[in-house]
Amino acid sequence: MIASMISFVIPAHNEEALLPATLTALFAAASAIGRPFEVIVADDASTDRTAEVAQCAGARVAKLNLRKISAVRNAGARAASGDILFFIDADTLVSQTTLRAALQALEAGAVGGGAPIRLDDNAPAWGRAITWIIAQVWFRMRWAAGCFVFVRREIFDRVGGFDEQYFLGEEMYLSKALKREGKFVIVRHPVLTSARKFRTYSPRDLTVALLTLLGKGTESWKTRDAARWWYEGRREASIVSRDDAA
Secondary structure, three states: OOOOOEEEEEEEOOOOOOHHHHHHHHHHHHHHHOOOEEEEEEEEOOOOOHHHHHHHHOOEEEEEOOOOHHHHHHHHHHHOOOOEEEEEOOOEEOOHHHHHHHHHHHHOOOOEEEOOEEEOOOOOHHHHHHHHHHHHHHOOOOOOOOOEEEEEHHHHHHOOOOOOOOOOOHHHHHHHHHHOOOOEEEOOOOEEEOOHHHHHOOHHHHHHHHHHHHHHOHHHHHOOHHHHHHHOOOOOOOOOOOOOOO
16 A cells, blocks of 8 residues: 555535545544645535534534635645645545555555546436436546545646636536546445435526536636526535445
8 A cells, every 4th residue: 555645635615514524434444544744624615613613523624715616626736735735625525445445546556546426415317317317428537526535645736636727517627637647447336425406406507507517518617607506605504414325
């Protein structure tokens, strides 16, 4: 197993509701691995208790005011000291099994990778259907989902990190860049992520948003307006039931 330090970077904006479960799962999984690690919460202009929650859980907080996910991920990476970087969303649970699989892939020579996603138990059926359809394309292209990306630090720096031209889809461009550097792996074991977008937006809202993004092309991903539905501050009032991702 690679002996270098692991840095977990979690971008967060007003995530006090779901962040505690994410950090609890992550600290448990990372501690079980028995490797040196740090957890950095890149707190991007939060107005709630995100920073306090992170610090109480043992994470280091990097205070930012960027409101652009690609830039926030990169800023979190700059604050990190590890030789291996994991980017994990604040609403995503990572199990020890998935973490071990990612580290084993790196040990076997991969430059980076991702994992399949599974929605929480309260996801509506239409949300699961949309996620399944997108996943058929996304993972067959071997692109990492933004909620879970791992990469060797030296390779991440070499390709310039996440492309800050984009307000969304930055994980796709990073995946493409990393595949040019070497083996890029989607491990078999999934992470468990929140289906809150499917609960806080209607089927019509998300369908229109997705069709608009596809119709306008990836150049539109460089504008905040194209990603409005992602950057809006809709949050669920409480934590929903989320099982272990293993």
